[in-house]
Amino acid sequence: MSLEDHVEELASDLDVDKEEVRRDLENLVEYSVPMDEAKQSLRRKYGDGDSGGSGGTPSSKAISEVTTDDSNVTVTAVVLTSGRRSIQYNGDQHVIREGQLADESGTISYTAWDGFEGDLEPGQTVQFGNAGVREWDGHPELNLGQSTQAETVETPLDIDAEVGGESALAHIEPGDRGITVEVQVLECEEKVIDGRDGETTILSGVLGDESGRLPFTDWEPHDAIEEGASVRIEETFVREFRGAPSVNVSEFSTVTPLSEPVSVTEDAPRMRIREAVESGGQFDVELVGNVIEIRDGSGLIERCPDCGRVVQNGQCRTHGAVEGEDDLRTKAILDDGTATVTVILDDEITERVYGGDLDDAREHARDAMDKEVVADRIAERVVGHEYVVRGSLSVDEYGANLNATEFEEADDDPATRASDFLQEVDA
Numbered sequence: 013m014s015l016e017d018h019v020e021e022l023a024s025d026l027d028v029d030k031e032e033v034r035r036d037l038e039n040l041v042e043y044s045v046p047m048d049e050a051k052q053s054l055r056r057k058y059g060d061g062d063s064g065g066s067g068g069t070p071s072s073k074a075i076s077e078v079t080t081d082d083s084n085v086t087v088t089a090v091v092l093t094s095g096r097r098s099i100q101y102n103g104d105q106h107v108i109r110e111g112q113l114a115d116e117s118g119t120i121s122y123t124a125w126d127g128f129e130g131d132l133e134p135g136q137t138v139q140f141g142n143a144g145v146r147e148w149d150g151h152p153e154l155n156l157g158q159s160t161q162a163e164t165v166e167t168p169l170d171i172d173a174e175v176g177g178e179s180a181l182a183h184i185e186p187g188d189r190g191i192t193v194e195v196q197v198l199e200c201e202e203k204v205i206d207g208r209d210g211e212t213t214i215l216s217g218v219l220g221d222e223s224g225r226l227p228f229t230d231w232e233p234h235d236a237i238e239e240g241a242s243v244r245i246e247e248t249f250v251r252e253f254r255g256a257p258s259v260n261v262s263e264f265s266t267v268t269p270l271s272e273p274v275s276v277t278e279d280a281p282r283m284r285i286r287e288a289v290e291s292g293g294q295f296d297v298e299l300v301g302n303v304i305e306i307r308d309g310s311g312l313i314e315r316c317p318d319c320g321r322v323v324q325n326g327q328c329r330t331h332g333a334v335e336g337e338d339d340l341r342t343k344a345i346l347d348d349g350t351a352t353v354t355v356i357l358d359d360e361i362t363e364r365v366y367g368g369d370l371d372d373a374r375e376h377a378r379d380a381m382d383k384e385v386v387a388d389r390i391a392e393r394v395v396g397h398e399y400v401v402r403g404s405l406s407v408d409e410y411g412a413n414l415n416a417t418e419f420e421e422a423d424d425d426p427a428t429r430a431s432d433f434l435q436e437v438d439a
């Protein structure tokens with residue numbers, strides 16, 4: 013084979029300009045690189061994903077084979093999701109695209125920087141030549157940039173994953189990008205924050221569907237997002253907020269009102285405490301366990317009038333000596349045999365388990381000349397009993413804390429449960 017033959021073969025295999033290939037090949041051969049090696053090196057340079065022929069293609073990989081040790085790979089995959097996001101680096105505004113790719117072996121996430129020229133339409137099969145690999149959150153992720161060649165491939169791939177990123181709230185995970193949800197807006201409020209360009213208004217609240225509930229933030233308020241509305245939101249990204257996923261709506265998201273209301277589950281998923289704690293956090297979860305102890309800082313407490321933090325000996329951690337305001341709170345340790353969490357009961361639930369309101373608690377403490385009697389009575393009533401607890405679980409350096417929205421004694425005897433219920437109604 014003459015040099016010209018090799019040039020022909022490479023140019024057609026790699027689909028690149030013949031002149032460019034000839035220049036590169038002549039260069040390498042001039043430096044005494046053997047022809048086979050020179051051709052392999054050019055295949056690597058131009059990112060040949062198809063191994064047909066002599067040179068072989070060491071850089072072409074199945075997704076499951078890509079590791080964080082790779083620097084560059086060629087991957088042929090179906091685009092599952094694609095979401096745009098505006099970020100700032102080197103003082104400039106850039107729009108990047110992010111999402112997931114899949115082939116027969118698995119899925120991988122990607123980030124496409126603004127130099128990348130290629131289609132990322134969900135459903136398309138694309139050969140990404142010379143894609144960079146970086147580590148993101150402990151996993152390999154593809155970096156598509158200026159030197160990545162993208163070529164649409166007609167052959168369909170037999171993939172296991174769903175195209176389009178439509179997801180139920182319960183299946184969303186932090187890091188998901190280009191996600192579409194159909195939800196009812198359960199809570200929604202305007203907030204003014206200090207943004208990149210001064211004060212800006214955002215929306216935040218809670219979304220729900222048949223699978224669960226999650227908090228959301230809309231960074232570019234959309235009119236269709238208001239309390240009670242059922243909407244389809246395309247192109248969201250998911251961040252972690254106190255260990256649980258949070259749906260982020262941006263300037264690139266499309267919000268469409270739905271004519272049929274989205275029904276929202278009444279229930280929270282029930283989990284073992286260990287499972288819930290190991291998940292890193294749950295926005296809305298149900299746990300069942302025994303209260304084994306009431307912690308310090310329960311019962312009749314004082315809060316700082318400025319920040320609401322609990323005041324110890326007349327001192328707020330932030331505001332120093334303050335005139336504390338009385339409040340009721342309970343911190344109960346719940347144990348189900350797999351692990352423990354601290355369940356925090358607000359004033360309303362604490363009133364119920366204490367069996368009296370704030371004035372009753374003040375009088376109780378005054379008579380005994382000891383505030384602790386309030387916490388003591390709460391402990392007498394709840395320690396050793398089994399409870400079904402629902403609320404928001406956060407796991408951080410302060411431990412695993414569940415802010416309870418529901419706290420009911422577990423009781424399998426329907427008669428007792430009914431009489432408890434009647435008592436509550438009468439109360």
Ligand SMILES: [Zn+2]
Binds near residue numbers: 329
């Ligand atoms: Zn304070």
